[in-house]
Amino acid sequence: MTNFESGLECTRRQLFASAGRSVGATLGVAALGPLLASAGTPSAGLTPFRPAGGLHFRPRAKRVIYMHMEGAPSQLDLFDYKPGLRQRFQQELPDSIRQGQRLTTMTSGQTRFPVAPSIFRFQRYANMQDGIWLSELLPHTAALAKKLTFVHSMHTEAINHEPGITFFQTGSQQPGRPSFGAWMSYGLGNANANLPAFAVLITQGIGNMQALSARFWGSGFLPSEHQGCKFRSGADTVLFLRDPQGVRRQDRRSVLDLIGKLAGEEHARTLDPEIHARLAQYEMAYRMQMSVPELTDFSDEDARTLELYGPEVNKPGSFAANCLLARRLTERGVRFIQLYMRGWDAHNNLPEEIRAQCKAVDQPQAALIVDLERRGLLDDTLVLWGSEFGRTVYSQGTLTQTNYGRDHHPRCFTIWMAGGGIAPGIALGKTDDFSYNVIERPVDVHDLHATLLHLLGIDHERLTWRHQGRDFRLTDVSGRVVNELLA
């Protein structure tokens, strides 16, 4: 699955670069280009969208719903049950645990690192092993423990939000690589040509929020038609989709046909691959003018389903509304649905913030799982709930019996998954008694990516794009499929 065909096209920069090496080769390419372009180009000058070449093996999942909790919720207060810490309140974090590892600038100046046990009660729920202890903050989610798979041993390299999310989304802390959804769009193509393959839904948080850059759903060096499409709350769900008043649909069609013809000529002349990307987006937008209003209109949902998602479901942009929208996108075959819930960055005042955040996500996310399952969609939809890192066991700022804050903690945190080929009802990996280091089965971000791609029918080592002289992968030079997670 490589970009051989696009490799025959070239950008201006590539053309100059190759001219420097060999004039003959460049002329060859330049002469060959128009022939190739005209061979596969219909009269309107449009090349139909073509995915990279399909699957490497039979997939277990066809779609991904990735709920990213931006800001990083505390694993200690939600999933990683450490009852022993309750007797270590205010004790200093032992050096043998911290081992001199780097801290963020937010707490590196602190003179003490007092242990802050979770003040939230945990309950044991039945799963496919001997049960799992989960926090009282997520009762609806915990009730589905039999279907959920927890990974307690996630770890990452980044200690700040931007590089952390960038790493989770693109496999690299530095910006510029394509995000997971863009790789999926490129590798698997679009199952519903009337909607973008990669949709992004954002919910504003209640707690402390961090910036959310549009490049988290960018396509990097992949053709730009693979970038995520942001769905907004409010009247214009997708910006600039509506025709101006007085423009009829057939006017739009004839405009697009003419632009397509002109662009086809331009492409034959310059071979710029972005021309195809742009045309593909025009056509997509044209079809979305019909498909999006139908998608975002919840009036065909019955009352019981709306009730399932909780009281906020009719509030556009709420996590409940976005979960329902995610289900509707899933039903329509969208490949990668990215939900962002902002506001988990509780450096201070964590108990109050996490309570409110959990209240906003718990019922909707559980409803999404239930709703997918009863429609027979959970089987081939991979649901992933995670964040860019975890939070520290020691308190940032003042620690009292009822209040504390936690700093960023990349060395261990918990994510959960459900559906699409994931072994249900298990917990993988262990952390030490302070939830500070992984002591069993560490899973890094590349391993997670490799596993997700595997479930989608893609060998992560063979999904590549040639750029700047080498083949890039989502997992770069790393990543191993975590076989224990596969059903």
Next chain:
Amino acid sequence: MLLGHFHPLVIHLPIGLLIGVAWLEVIRPRARGDARGAHGALLQLAAAGALAAVATGWRLGLEDGRTGDTFRCHRALGFATLALTVLTWIAHKQSRGATHAGWLGAYRWLLAVSLACMGYGAHLGGTLTHGPGYLAEALGWAKQSSPRNLQAPKAAVLPDAPTEPSTYAAAVAPILAARCASCHGEKRQKGDLALHSMEALIAGGESGPVIVPSDAKASALIGRMRLALDDDDHMPPKDKPQPTEQEIELLERWIQAGAPFTGQVSGIEPLPLPKESSPDPVGAATTEKQGPSAELLARLARDLVHAQAPADEPGAWWLDFSAVAASATDRELGAWLDSMRAFVVEVNLSRSQAGPLALEACRQAPLLLRLDLRAAPSAVPHLALLAGHPALEELNLARTGAGDAALVLLLSLPRLERAILWEAGLTKEGLEQLRAERPELTIVTGDEAPAAALESEGEIALSGDAPVLSAGAAQRSDLSPINKLCPVSGQPIDARYVIVSEGRAIGFCCEKCPASYWADPAAYADKLP
């Protein structure tokens, strides 16, 4: 390529003109001087027309790969007519200028010969187009027949009047008609070979007989089909629809049995064949082994139908109609499915208007494992079409309101493993019956009650009572290696070369050893503690 196709049109120009000139000679034999001027102009045009006819005919002959006596004769007469027409024109010119009466005689004689030559040539052209004896049979002239027919041995031509169709007619002829006759049939006989009739089969082609009764191996008919697809002599040519393995085997068995044209050969049953016997213009016809053709897939992509298959299983296609679900009619869905029915393992018809045609196509998909009819109530009245489907493992009837009528279908599917029946309208009794009769079936009804907690923590009291951990009592970090000696070399490990495998940190002596380990971790299992 186009040029050759003008032959039938252009050919009529010299025919009409020559006849016209002859007619002028007949009605005004005594005309002299300027009264004869028009003859020359017409002959000139006739000669030009004959040249055009010969040129286009030459192209057409090459293009169709024409050979054989009739064709060669037709071609020769064409050239002769051209030459004679030119000579006639020259003679006419001379006859006008010369006083010698001989030129006039020569001109008239040449005109007559030209007409005769052209007439017979045109008749042979008709024979090529419409088949041997097209005229003779219409006129009832029994003895007029093509050389091909004369070669057929009489004994084999006279079958008994069979009460039921012979094996040849029922099983063999349809294969030859479907796979061969477009080039070797009634209309075209490439390589002078036709396979559409008993006589033609016996006669063989340019290079002799194609069937050796009772010896399939020696029969060119089989030999050419058995050549590698890339071989230049392989038949049918590789860009044409290919016979299946079963079809070739059937032909072999028939030849082995003596290639009888009458009576039955035991053990040969007619095979199902593609509906159209003519070559598919877009190449959509494909075989199971090859998977769907690129053209077919391009057509589906153009119609916004999603089709995908894993690279290692080219016969395992997933068809998804999400994009067209709201707008496509049952007929369209049925047509798309029908074109892919040999390859699909999974079909998503959810939220569509699937009806009898779509379900009929699903019924005819032998590999179909998963069918999604979620929220497609239009399919409900036709569910019986799927009854007894031999492969179906998963059926999604969520939100169809199918009711207990779906029970009959569900119970009739021998391989069914999973049924999604949320809001499928089944009654409690119906579901109970299904569970009782098919206990192994996974049934999703969506009415699962949320699980309660097994146990809960009591009141939470925070204290600092636990003994403080000293530095010495450190818990082992995840990355401290479990071994002291390198499992690959046996040398002491170096802290810089530590990897994590199956949840354990393993140390190595140098940067090269981990690669050896990763190549086969199991081989080093006993070298590790």
